[in-house]
Amino acid sequence: MKIGAEARTGAPRSLGGDATPTLWARFRRSKGAMAGLAFVGFLLAAAYFAPLIANNEPLVIRYEGRWSFPAFRELPPLNHLLPKDAVDLRLAADPDWLLDLPSKPDPRVGFFLLPPVPYSPYQTRLRDVNRGPSLSRRHPFGCDDSGRDVCARMLYGARVSLLVGFLAVGVALLIGVAVGALGGYAGGWVDAVVVSRLIEVMMCFPTFFLLLAVVAVMDPRYLNAWTVMLVIGLTSWPALARYTRAEFLRLKDSDMTASALAAGAGPVRVAFRHL
Numbered sequence: 614m615k616i617g618a619e620a621r622t623g624a625p626r627s628l629g630g631d632a633t634p635t636l637w638a639r640f641r642r643s644k645g646a647m648a649g650l651a652f653v654g655f656l657l658a659a660a661y662f663a664p665l666i667a668n669n670e671p672l673v674i675r676y677e678g679r680w681s682f683p684a685f686r687e688l689p690p691l692n693h694l695l696p697k698d699a700v701d702l703r704l705a706a707d708p709d710w711l712l713d714l715p716s717k718p719d720p721r722v723g724f725f726l727l728p729p730v731p732y733s734p735y736q737t738r739l740r741d742v743n744r745g746p747s748l749s750r751r752h753p754f755g756c757d758d759s760g761r762d763v764c765a766r767m768l769y770g771a772r773v774s775l776l777v778g779f780l781a782v783g784v785a786l787l788i789g790v791a792v793g794a795l796g797g798y799a800g801g802w803v804d805a806v807v808v809s810r811l812i813e814v815m816m817c818f819p820t821f822f823l824l825l826a827v828v829a830v831m832d833p834r835y836l837n838a839w840t841v842m843l844v845i846g847l848t849s850w851p852a853l854a855r856y857t858r859a860e861f862l863r864l865k866d867s868d869m870t871a872s873a874l875a876a877g878a879g880p881v882r883v884a885f886r887h888l
Contacts, residue, residue: 656771656775657775659768659771660768660771660772660775661688661689661772662688663765663768663769663771663772664684664685664687664688664728665684665685665688665728666728666729666730666768667728667729667730667731667732667733667734667762667764667765667768667769668684668687668727668728668730668731668732668733668765669704669708669709669711669712669727669731669732669733669736670683670684670687670700670701670704670733671683671684671700671711671725671726671727671728672684672685672726672727672728673724673725673726674700674711674722674723674724674725674726675722675723675724675725676699676700676703676721676722676723676725677699677721678723681698681699681700683698683700683701683704684728686701708733708736709736709738711725711727711731712727712731729751730751730752730753730762730764730765731751732751732752732761732762732765733765734761734762734765734766734768734769734770735761736761736762736765737759737760737761738756738760738761739760740760741756741760741762742756742758742759742760743755743756743757743758744756744760752764754767773838776838776842777838777841777842777845780839780842780843780846781842781843781845781846781849782846782849783846784842784843784845784846784847784849784850785845785846785847785849785850785853786850786853788846788847788850788853788854789849789850789851789852789853789854789856789857790853790854790857792808792811792812792850792854792857792858793808793853793854793855793856793857793858793859793860793861794857794858794861794884794885795808796808796809796812796854796858796861797857797858797859797860797861797862797865798861798865798880798883798884800862800865804858808854808858809858812851812854812855812858815848815850815851816851818848820844820845820848820849823844823848824841824844824845827840827844861884870883
């Protein structure tokens with residue numbers, strides 16, 4: 614009776630074949646994991662396309678006889694490549710310009726189409742202070758105490774939140790896995806004296822107070838969101854390093870590791886390919 618790959622394909626599998634399901638195959642079998650991936654994808658898409666969903670700049674407009682697509686120019690990386698035009702300058706001077714066209718006609722404006730939520734996250738409207746959710750006024754989540762649309766602020770805030778999360782976790786993951794793998798696989802004085810002590814020292818500094826210290830000593834010219842993300846990542850890796858170190862200590866003396874070394878694999882390949 615054929616089993617595994619032979620049962621599926623009808624062809625014998627080579628001795629070097631890998632019978633272990635790939636990580637993606639195992640991931641796809643989990644409905645919860647796929648639902649989580651879909652939700653994260655939805656958040657990423659909403660954050661990236663925020664200028665097309667909530668914006669006081671039109672998706673398309675014919676102004677002074679010319680067609681323009683201001684909202685699309687705010688999508689990365691177009692926001693750094695394309696220059697502003699007359700529509701952008703007009704909206705910078707009067708954010709409510711297009712919203713007030715029914716009562717204040719402008720003969721220079723032809724056709725225009727605003728996003729579903731026609732407000733920018735920074736646009737304040739005193740008439741909408743603390744307004745509740747209203748689809749008729751295109752405030753699906755209402756307005757805050759400054760008259761700013763809550764939906765627009767959530768969409769644009771998701772950009773910063775997701776960027777901070779991915780970058781900070783990415784930095785922490787790279788450092789934590791590398792340090793933990795070094796300590797767990799090398800063992801001996803490298804683990805006991807260098808890696809373990811380094812992890813303990815880093816865990817003595819709370820991230821919040823370290824951020825305050827960085828803000829206090831850093832030149833204001835270089836203090837921005839990217840700096841905060843980097844500091845969070847540089848101070849969040851010890852927990853990942855401890856977990857990685859423990860797994861390497863558990864697996865480095867296993868038959869799997871011995872087989873890989875006997876097959877000619879080097880330490881780096883064993884550490885990052887097999888373990």
